[in-house]
Amino acid sequence: MKTRLSLLFLLISLTSCFERMVDIPEETIGIAPIYGDESDKEIKILEPQEIGTLFKIYYKFPYIYAGEFGRGLHIIDNSDPSKPEKIAFLQILGNTDIAIKDNLLYANYENDLVAIDISDLDNIQIVHTLENVFASYSGDLFPIGYNGFFECIDPTKGTVIGWTEKILVEPQCWR
Amino acid sequence: MKTKYIFLLSLTFLFACAEDSQSPVGNGGNGGSGQGGSLARFAIIDDFLYTAGENELNIFDISDPTAPELSASTFIGAGVETLFPFGNFMFFGTQTGMLIYERNPEDGNVTFISQYEHITSCDPVVTDGQTAYVTLRVTGCRTAAAGATDVLESISLDDITAPTILDFKEMNSPQGLGLDGDFLFVCDSSAGLAVFDVSDPANLLEVNRIEGITAHDVILSNGTLLVIGPDNIYQYDYTNAPELSLISQLELQ
Numbered sequence: 001m002k003t004r005l006s007l008l009f010l011l012i013s014l015t016s017c018f019e020r021m022v023d024i025p026e027e028t029i030g031i032a033p034i035y036g037d038e039s040d041k042e043i044k045i046l047e048p049q050e051i052g053t054l055f056k057i058y059y060k061f062p063y064i065y066a067g068e069f070g071r072g073l074h075i076i077d078n079s080d081p082s083k084p085e086k087i088a089f090l091q092i093l094g095n096t097d098i099a100i101k102d103n104l105l106y107a108n109y110e111n112d113l114v115a116i117d118i119s120d121l122d123n124i125q126i127v128h129t130l131e132n133v134f135a136s137y138s139g140d141l142f143p144i145g146y147n148g149f150f151e152c153i154d155p156t157k158g159t160v161i162g163w164t165e166k167i168l169v170e171p172q173c174w175r
Numbered sequence: 176m177k178t179k180y181i182f183l184l185s186l187t188f189l190f191a192c193a194e195d196s197q198s199p200v201g202n203g204g205n206g207g208s209g210q211g212g213s214l215a216r217f218a219i220i221d222d223f224l225y226t227a228g229e230n231e232l233n234i235f236d237i238s239d240p241t242a243p244e245l246s247a248s249t250f251i252g253a254g255v256e257t258l259f260p261f262g263n264f265m266f267f268g269t270q271t272g273m274l275i276y277e278r279n280p281e282d283g284n285v286t287f288i289s290q291y292e293h294i295t296s297c298d299p300v301v302t303d304g305q306t307a308y309v310t311l312r313v314t315g316c317r318t319a320a321a322g323a324t325d326v327l328e329s330i331s332l333d334d335i336t337a338p339t340i341l342d343f344k345e346m347n348s349p350q351g352l353g354l355d356g357d358f359l360f361v362c363d364s365s366a367g368l369a370v371f372d373v374s375d376p377a378n379l380l381e382v383n384r385i386e387g388i389t390a391h392d393v394i395l396s397n398g399t400l401l402v403i404g405p406d407n408i409y410q411y412d413y414t415n416a417p418e419l420s421l422i423s424q425l426e427l428q
Contacts, residue, residue: 057403060209082423099217101208127241
């Protein structure tokens with residue numbers, strides 16, 4: 001108890017020194033976890049999806065890869081830049097970043113690195129997985145690469161398979 | 176002494192390259208790889224994939240592309256947000272400053288060179304090897320320190336071991352940025368996309384601004400700007416910069 005109190009005190013003093021106190025808003029736009037089963041987590045190509053919250057962009061002619069926060073990538077055919085067209089959605093839950101060389105797309109799949117052969121979008125192949133190489137992403141506790149308020153993760157509700165934008169009332173989690 | 180000499184040599188080489196090249200300064204885009212925005216945490220250089228985590232840099236050997244191997248994991252510092260490779264250097268935007276590392280092209284490993292500290296905020300970095308440009312964002316950056324402001328800064332790399340500030344401009348809520356020659360394109364969130372003339376980096380001049388769009392990050396490719404906002408992708412022709420002409424915006428549905 002005493003340790004806890006002094007820890008709290010330390011935290012408060014730290015916060016006041018180096019960071020402004022966080023004002024928890026009554027209502028704000030943030031993100032909330034999507035829960036699901038392990039089986040929902042498959043990396044796969046889906047039909048083109050509506051734009052939700054774009055997060056990252058990557059370009060390798062003729063395709064633009066527009067990252068949808070924690071869900072995957074809109075693949076946009078940009079052969080004619082005056083008429084870009086969404087042609088598919090690559091679902092990679094927990095993904096925040098990619099890089100592409102030739103026909104291989106490297107992505108983080110939560111804490112794993114996956115190499116995906118995208119030469120045929122109708123038949124993508126996961127050619128390699130390196131597990132737990134992004135340990136410090138702490139994707140289990142926090143939305144990766146996001147700064148702002150979010151709905152706290154409730155592990156009793158299942159596995160976090162993604163994040164979605166949501167209006168939050170007095171959010172208790174942020175980073 | 177010898178190390179110093181080699182370092183100087185590589186610097187000279189680097190600057191020579193930078194001056195010869197008229198192509199935009201981008202994240203990646205070499206030898207079969209694509210291009211990321213300035214907010215990217217992943218970059219491919221030759222046979223290496225670099226990934227910036229919260230605190231560390233992972234280096235993957237992809238010389239066998241279908242069987243990547245983790246070759247090193249190096250502690251960089253707290254709050255790493257972006258990485259930007261340039262020549263044999265690697266620039267990191269962290270919440271407390273810009274870090275410069277040198278990259279060994281043989282084994283891909285990086286060694287610390289210098290750091291430019293700033294007040295805690297959120298910041299990406301781009302560079303042409305002579306000047307680095309960083310945006311410091313407070314708005315929507317939960318970790319920002321009291322007293323921090325939203326600014327764009329230009330930093331001299333004349334002495335890469337001791338980067339020094341040249342100029343700064345207050346912004347709305349600056350995020351990603353991109354550089355091509357004398358023009359710097361800065362995404363300023365809901366205040367749109369700003370174009371700066373940086374022919375004199377010690378005197379940052381805003382020469383154009385596209386309003387009415389929300390801009391988060393930008394990629395420069397063959398005279399085209401790809402601008403990403405939370406719900407759209409805009410493409411502009413910037414061959415007549417500072418004038419920009421809209422080529423397209425993505426259909427939302």
